[in-house]
Amino acid sequence: MKIVHVVGARPNFMKIAPVMKAIEAAGFAEQRLVHTGQHYDASMSDVFFTDLGLPRPDIFLGVGSGSHAEQTAKVLIGFEKVCLEEKPDLVVVAGDVNSTLAAALVAAKLLIPVAHVEAGLRSRDMTMPEEVNRILVDRISDLLLTPSPDADANLLAEGTPPERIHLVGNVMIDSLFSHLQRARSLEVPEKMGLDPNSYAVLTLHRASNVDDRATLEGLLGAIERLQQHLPLVFPIHPRTRKQVDAFGLTGRVKAMENVTLCEPLGYLEFLGLTSQAKLVLTDSGGLQEETTALGIPCLTLRENTERPVTVTEGTNTVVGTDPETIVREAEAALAGKGKAGRTPKLWDGKASERIAEVIRRFASDRGLV
Amino acid sequence: MKIVHVVGARPNFMKVAPLMAAIERAGFAEQLLVHTGQHYDAQMSDVFFEELGLRRPDVFLGVGGGTPTEQTAQAMLGFEKVLREHRPDLVVVVGDVTSTIAAALAATQQHVRVAHVEAGLRSGDMTMPEEINRVLTDRISDLLLTPSEDASDNLRREGIPEERIHLVGNIMIDTLLACLPRARKRGTVAKMGLEPRRYAVMTVHRAANVDDEATLTRLVEALERVQERLPVVFPAHPRTARQLQAFGLDGRVDAMPGVRRVEPQGYLEMIDLVAHAAVVLTDSGGLQEETTALGVPCLTLRNETERPITVSEGTNEVVGTEPKRIRTAVDDVLAGRAKHGRCPALWDGRTSERISDLFRSQIRITLPYFAAGIRV
Numbered sequence: 001m002k003i004v005h006v007v008g009a010r011p012n013f014m015k016i017a018p019v020m021k022a023i024e025a026a027g028f029a030e031q032r033l034v035h036t037g038q039h040y041d042a043s044m045s046d047v048f049f050t051d052l053g054l055p056r057p058d059i060f061l062g063v064g065s066g067s068h069a070e071q072t073a074k075v076l077i078g079f080e081k082v083c084l085e086e087k088p089d090l091v092v093v094a095g096d097v098n099s100t101l102a103a104a105l106v107a108a109k110l111l112i113p114v115a116h117v118e119a120g121l122r123s124r125d126m127t128m129p130e131e132v133n134r135i136l137v138d139r140i141s142d143l144l145l146t147p148s149p150d151a152d153a154n155l156l157a158e159g160t161p162p163e164r165i166h167l168v169g170n171v172m173i174d175s176l177f178s179h180l181q182r183a184r185s186l187e188v189p190e191k192m193g194l195d196p197n198s199y200a201v202l203t204l205h206r207a208s209n210v211d212d213r214a215t216l217e218g219l220l221g222a223i224e225r226l227q228q229h230l231p232l233v234f235p236i237h238p239r240t241r242k243q244v245d246a247f248g249l250t251g252r253v254k255a256m257e258n259v260t261l262c263e264p265l266g267y268l269e270f271l272g273l274t275s276q277a278k279l280v281l282t283d284s285g286g287l288q289e290e291t292t293a294l295g296i297p298c299l300t301l302r303e304n305t306e307r308p309v310t311v312t313e314g315t316n317t318v319v320g321t322d323p324e325t326i327v328r329e330a331e332a333a334l335a336g337k338g339k340a341g342r343t344p345k346l347w348d349g350k351a352s353e354r355i356a357e358v359i360r361r362f363a364s365d366r367g368l369v
Numbered sequence: 370m371k372i373v374h375v376v377g378a379r380p381n382f383m384k385v386a387p388l389m390a391a392i393e394r395a396g397f398a399e400q401l402l403v404h405t406g407q408h409y410d411a412q413m414s415d416v417f418f419e420e421l422g423l424r425r426p427d428v429f430l431g432v433g434g435g436t437p438t439e440q441t442a443q444a445m446l447g448f449e450k451v452l453r454e455h456r457p458d459l460v461v462v463v464g465d466v467t468s469t470i471a472a473a474l475a476a477t478q479q480h481v482r483v484a485h486v487e488a489g490l491r492s493g494d495m496t497m498p499e500e501i502n503r504v505l506t507d508r509i510s511d512l513l514l515t516p517s518e519d520a521s522d523n524l525r526r527e528g529i530p531e532e533r534i535h536l537v538g539n540i541m542i543d544t545l546l547a548c549l550p551r552a553r554k555r556g557t558v559a560k561m562g563l564e565p566r567r568y569a570v571m572t573v574h575r576a577a578n579v580d581d582e583a584t585l586t587r588l589v590e591a592l593e594r595v596q597e598r599l600p601v602v603f604p605a606h607p608r609t610a611r612q613l614q615a616f617g618l619d620g621r622v623d624a625m626p627g628v629r630r631v632e633p634q635g636y637l638e639m640i641d642l643v644a645h646a647a648v649v650l651t652d653s654g655g656l657q658e659e660t661t662a663l664g665v666p667c668l669t670l671r672n673e674t675e676r677p678i679t680v681s682e683g684t685n686e687v688v689g690t691e692p693k694r695i696r697t698a699v700d701d702v703l704a705g706r707a708k709h710g711r712c713p714a715l716w717d718g719r720t721s722e723r724i725s726d727l728f729r730s731q732i733r734i735t736l737p738y739f740a741a742g743i744r745v
Contacts, residue, residue, distance in 0.1 A: 068478035069449035073442035080438045106438055108501050126509070132477050136505050140495070158528040 001368035004088040008038035008099025015094035018174035018352035036099040075102035096130040108140040119144035120151025121306035169346025177349035188272035196276040205237035222323040227258035297338030315341035377407035377468025387543035387721035405468040444471035488513035489520025492675035538715025546718040574606035594696040596627030666707035683710035
């Protein structure tokens with residue numbers, strides 16, 4: 001059988017890498033990797049391929065930046081050509097970016113089965129483009145590969161036939177466990193002049209946090225106060241940098257003495273950094289999961305999370321974007337009152353093997369292997 | 370309040386026309402009509418606008434041609450520009466065509482509220498592009514306007530919050546009832562030399578029926594058998610005409626003495642033909658509903674229907690694509706054994722008023738949703 005995997009943006013890579021490896025190891029399918037080019041920044045993509053040991057993409061669509069409609073439309077057109085040419089038996093998409101939706105839609109219309117890695121997540125906030133993408137992709141996917149039981153429950157509540165839902169665990173954690181040792185050996189904090197377990201890491205990139213001036217200013221105000229307690233590393237996403245500039249806040253960020261501002265890091269470097277942090281503040285979905293797996297307190301700078309298991313079982317606290325709350329919760333975490341948390345079930349580094357097995361069974365039921 | 374309505378293909382027009390008229394009468398909103406151009410055949414579109422009293426589109430996106438996916442992409446690109454320029458408070462999409470999902474998705478991405486007219490229909494067959502369009506559009510629409518209780522139930526089963534679901538009735542029937550007197554005056558039946566209740570009308574256009582050679586051949590054979598019993602008017606959809614030619618079935622259809630192969634008809638001509646037919650054979654969703662409203666027996670040339678109320682209450686029977694079964698069904702109808710249906714609740718010609726009232730009430734209730742540009 002032939003499987004086409006689709007990646008478009010940074011968070012997709014660490015989900016697809018272990019899946020491709022596991023299918024390769026199982027040896028039942030020919031695989032192709034399509035990179036839509038939705039994240040075109042070399043520092044975000046090339047390094048990732050190298051770090052994750054992901055094969056170079058066989059096909060690069062080069063859709064680049066643009067509005068939501070522009071990105072979706074370009075992937076629709078480009079990926080349809082890929083499908084007509086490659087005639088895959090299965091298309092594997094991951095996560096919740098515009099490329100995920102566009103690729104799934106193309107496949108569904110061409111009657112090619114779709115597998116969705118990280119299915120069933122719901123923030124219940126339809127103003128998040130990611131939420132729209134998730135919900136639509138799940139409606140048209142044939143194999144819904146979920147990371148935790150809450151995701152299964154979400155899908156069942158939407159009337160999804162149970163036979164499509166497969167609880168496989170969190171595939172991101174596969175990547176994390178297999179790279180952790182190497183990441184730590186890079187001595188990233190030391191090279192930044194920081195002592196392990198004595199600094200915080202901040203990431204921000206969501207539209208709702210960085211596109212609105214008042215919200216972004218509030219967040220930076222909280223950071224200003226927090227960096228008086230401990231050093232803080234802030235790898236700045238291109239979109240965030242653009243908005244900080246646009247709102248004339250660059251000077252204010254640079255004036256924060258205890259903040260180390262840097263470019264987005266490669267996967268290994270970033271893992272090296274976060275895995276030895278005392279505290280993580282983020283609006284990223286992936287980091288909420290990684291900190292839970294690593295047992296590091298995480299403050300989520302959003303009003304909701306589509307990954308509630310990181311709160312109910314893990315180290316995550318959803319604190320919103322109010323500066324007072326952020327500072328208070330951060331101080332509590334630093335005083336050792338952070339959540340202890342444990343690693344959720346099936347976040348064991350073997351999710352990709354389970355995915356390979358689900359796909360193999362699906363294919364064998366259809367006489368494809 | 371500013372409302373943008375989107376049409377793309379033939380079946381959309383008769384759903385939007387009465388709604389725009391009702392909102393116009395109620396006078397609470399500024400309206401804009403966008404035609405994506407998905408059906409670009411002038412004969413199918415221009416005539417329609419005139420006959421339905423629908424105003425010329427304010428914006429024409431011209432997406433015609435290409436694969437359905439390419440059309441989706443083009444419609445999204447074009448419609449996003451419309452949204453940026455006109456900043457509507459609400460986008461109204463109808464039905465289940467490519468333009469429906471493209472416009473709904475572009476609007477959702479821009480945080481503009483979406484109302485879906487004819488929400489909740491389900492065939493249960495995800496290999497139909499229309500089913501994918503329906504399911505996805507319903508998932509992202511804020512106001513789901515359903516034609517019948519079964520449609521509302523489908524949405525509930527999919528976990529759609531109750532407050533989004535509004536049973537308003539079948540808006541196509543508004544158009545049908547409003548146009549029927551004018552349609553009769555056209556005298557289309559007489560002009561074709563046909564006698565009322567002594568002929569059949571057959572239409573096919575769905576991908577599953579016309580893109581597959583074996584299926585289309587079976588349907589041509591069915592047409593052959595039916596025309597042995599009574600004259601059959603056969604308006605060929607452009608796609609069907611193309612496929613008949615591609616599969617070399619053209620000559621066979623043309624050789625059938627009982628078949629009147631005609632160009633796609635204008636709306637008024639079509640409803641006059643349907644209203645006076647002995648039986649209608651079709652894979653069209655709209656015709657299943659119109660025949661139920663008119664009390665004309667309908668045989669649906671598919672294996673399922675997303676409009677089950679036309680079967681449980683109306684005159685519709687789902688017969689599939691086997692020639693023998695189709696002919697037997699026609700024989701039964703002509704022998705007086707047709708189903709005696711009744712018109713479902715809220716298929717009363719007042720659906721567009723109910724939708725208009727709902728939009729107006731939504732402005733008051735959910736003011737934050739319509740935060741920008743309120744003019745009421």
